[in-house]
Amino acid sequence: MLEISKVNTFVGKKEITKNINFKISPGEVVGLIGPNGAGKTTIMKTILGVMKFTGQISLNKMVVTENNHQALSNVGALIEHPAIYPFLSGRENLELYAQDQQDCQQIISLLQMSAYIDNKCKGYSLGMKQKLGIAIALLNNPKLVILDEPLNGLDVEATIVVRKIIVKYANAGTTFLISSHILSELQKVMTRIILVNHGEIIVDQKISDFNRQNRPQYQIQTDNTELTVKLLQEKQLQFSRDNGELIVKQADLFAIQDLLYQQRQHFIKLTPIAINFEQLIMNELKRQRGEDDAK
Amino acid sequence: MRNELQLEWYKFSKQRLPFYGFAALLLLMIYSGLTSRDGRALMLSSFGAIQWIPIILIAIGSSCLDMEYRYHTVIMLRYKSSNLFKSYLAKLVIVYLYGVVLVFLALLLTLLLKGIFVGKQLSWLVLLGGRGSILQIAVLNLLATMIYLLFIVTMAFMLILIVKINAAVIGISLAIGFFGAGFSEALIKTFSSAANLLRWNPLNMILITQQLTNSQYTQISHLTNGEIVTGVVGYTLLFLLIGYQLFKERSV
Ligand SMILES: Nc1ncnc2c1ncn2[C@@H]1O[C@H](COP(=O)(O)OP(=O)(O)OP(=O)(O)O)[C@@H](O)[C@H]1O
Numbered sequence A: 001m002l003e004i005s006k007v008n009t010f011v012g013k014k015e016i017t018k019n020i021n022f023k024i025s026p027g028e029v030v031g032l033i034g035p036n037g038a039g040k041t042t043i044m045k046t047i048l049g050v051m052k053f054t055g056q057i058s059l060n061k062m063v064v065t066e067n068n069h070q071a072l073s074n075v076g077a078l079i080e081h082p083a084i085y086p087f088l089s090g091r092e093n094l095e096l097y098a099q100d101q102q103d104c105q106q107i108i109s110l111l112q113m114s115a116y117i118d119n120k121c122k123g124y125s126l127g128m129k130q131k132l133g134i135a136i137a138l139l140n141n142p143k144l145v146i147l148d149e150p151l152n153g154l155d156v157e158a159t160i161v162v163r164k165i166i167v168k169y170a171n172a173g174t175t176f177l178i179s180s181h182i183l184s185e186l187q188k189v190m191t192r193i194i195l196v197n198h199g200e201i202i203v204d205q206k207i208s209d210f211n212r213q214n215r216p217q218y219q220i221q222t223d224n225t226e227l228t229v230k231l232l233q234e235k236q237l238q239f240s241r242d243n244g245e246l247i248v249k250q251a252d253l254f255a256i257q258d259l260l261y262q263q264r265q266h267f268i269k270l271t272p273i274a275i276n277f278e279q280l281i282m283n284e285l286k287r288q289r290g291e292d293d294a295k
Numbered sequence B: 001m002r003n004e005l006q007l008e009w010y011k012f013s014k015q016r017l018p019f020y021g022f023a024a025l026l027l028l029m030i031y032s033g034l035t036s037r038d039g040r041a042l043m044l045s046s047f048g049a050i051q052w053i054p055i056i057l058i059a060i061g062s063s064c065l066d067m068e069y070r071y072h073t074v075i076m077l078r079y080k081s082s083n084l085f086k087s088y089l090a091k092l093v094i095v096y097l098y099g100v101v102l103v104f105l106a107l108l109l110t111l112l113l114k115g116i117f118v119g120k121q122l123s124w125l126v127l128l129g130g131r132g133s134i135l136q137i138a139v140l141n142l143l144a145t146m147i148y149l150l151f152i153v154t155m156a157f158m159l160i161l162i163v164k165i166n167a168a169v170i171g172i173s174l175a176i177g178f179f180g181a182g183f184s185e186a187l188i189k190t191f192s193s194a195a196n197l198l199r200w201n202p203l204n205m206i207l208i209t210q211q212l213t214n215s216q217y218t219q220i221s222h223l224t225n226g227e228i229v230t231g232v233v234g235y236t237l238l239f240l241l242i243g244y245q246l247f248k249e250r251s252v
């Protein structure tokens, strides 16, 4: 539904993003990840047709340019800061953009904002404003929702609410492009990861592929470490050893099962070590830095 | 365009700003009444309103556009807009219409304040040598101010997009309001050889608020009535185009 090809974005003469290419299908939840200043917000703004760019962006086959925003009529967005007029109430802010009242009310209840929605936004807390910003992005049954740091300032409960809404909408076919530094949260909803650094995409993968490539690690405890080490070496499994503690890396579960079976009388415990998503991202960034240095 | 106008009107009317504008006009007109002994001049200038309204409108106009950046709403305005020029124009139109309301308010207040500060000794119907009655001239001056407000509103929007700081724009507007005409006059006098060109300088246009009813001003402005109206309209279009371009280019 969203196709971006060879997009370079400029601020003045300065090139902020380089050769951005990706396609998103309906219902995908794409996590846009990258260090501060990587260009995530810029990519989002470019899609919204408010930046100078070269290349092509199309939404449902309609082209988006700086001057033609027709295709954006069913795109909802929250970019950096919630766009809120403080002299209006939350409801009035929503009504500025809402095509129908019922939709408005539904989103208010969904985000649990009824208690304060009719107060002037001047008095809203950070999280209340943020929720209102998300509400605005969800108005009018958008086909594509772009959320830039949507969890900024949200409490635990609100975070869960927003996560559930994203999943619900995505299941109904809404496409999401979400940037966040809170990887653990993003991990729970995204179906695809796009990693950006220095204005370039360095990883673009389905989350299942990304996880498969970065297999989990297992800690194995036995009362015969030497035997286990021997078996691991035979099977050519990567592992690290710290006294009695053996950690198998990048192994698939079948190989490990096999191994355990062969030394079943010594086996004590197998503990999967969850993927550390942050570490993976850091590794990718480091790898790219290495490549850049090599050039 | 109707949608854009409705949206801008809604946002404008929900703010306190318009009321501050009304209050400021009232206070400034009273101030003029208190500080001037020249009843006739007070009546002709609607208690200074022809000078005060442009200043008030610059402050309000620039703040109206500036708020979109302050509240981060400009990105919504920009991406949701199918025609950015219409959005920009709609905002201008609403502020301008507010200026027109200020003009009518000034007329009402003048009729009221005249009773208080000038009293009965000078009648609205006194004729001023061939130019019409004081009332007629005062009304015409206000109408001329309405034309000048086109220049003012487009300039306010352009200025806030250039300097980006509301307080600075208000400062500039005060300077223009108080010293603009004098500065322009001095400029033309000093460089009299270039008067033909300098008479078209934007500061000179402020004289439209008085010149149309008092031909003596042509000697100061060096422009005929037709020329000064053309100048005001020309600058309005120029400011409109420059302002829109800046609005479009400014990063959100
Ligand atoms: N208006 C601007 N003028 C100059 N440079 C800009 C402008 N906007 C963005 N940039 C530059 O573009 C780069 C990308 O910025 P962007 O805001 O897209 O980063 P980001 O990935 O969203 O970062 P963050 O995680 O901090 O939000 C940065 O190096 C920034 O300095």
Ligand SMILES: [Mg+2]
Pocket (backbone or CB within 6 Å): A040, A041, A042, A080, A148
């Ligand atoms: Mg950002």
